[in-house]
Amino acid sequence: MLKNNSSVGLGFVAGLATGWILSLLVIKDNRKMYINAKTELMKKLTSVKGMLNNLDKQKYTAAVTQIVDKFKESGQLTTKQLEKLKNYLLDDYQEIKKQLSSPSNNNTKQMKVS
Numbered sequence: 001m002l003k004n005n006s007s008v009g010l011g012f013v014a015g016l017a018t019g020w021i022l023s024l025l026v027i028k029d030n031r032k033m034y035i036n037a038k039t040e041l042m043k044k045l046t047s048v049k050g051m052l053n054n055l056d057k058q059k060y061t062a063a064v065t066q067i068v069d070k071f072k073e074s075g076q077l078t079t080k081q082l083e084k085l086k087n088y089l090l091d092d093y094q095e096i097k098k099q100l101s102s103p104s105n106n107n108t109k110q111m112k113v114s
Helices: 002-047 057-074 079-091 093-101
Strands: none
Touching: 002 057, 002 079, 002 093, 057 079, 057 093
16 A cells, blocks of 8 residues: 555656646746747837837737737737737836837837847
């Protein structure tokens, strides 16, 4: 009986370790996806003439929707991941608006993406 309990315990520990490693990989992939999407969003916002001075929540939301739709078309993300991505980008509105309105940040290479 002791042998069976130790096998179950060892299986539990192995499963826990595997789950933890896989979750770290998913977090890393999600972070890359977010950074890529935010970079594309920043490029889009800076490429539209007049957008920098007149960025409001409605225009920002429309740009975010376009970026998320682009990721949706790629088929690499699940519906749940797309929803999270959209929410993360929408939550960044104030930060991005501040970065874009700063006179020292006239090109996307200088903008903070992380």
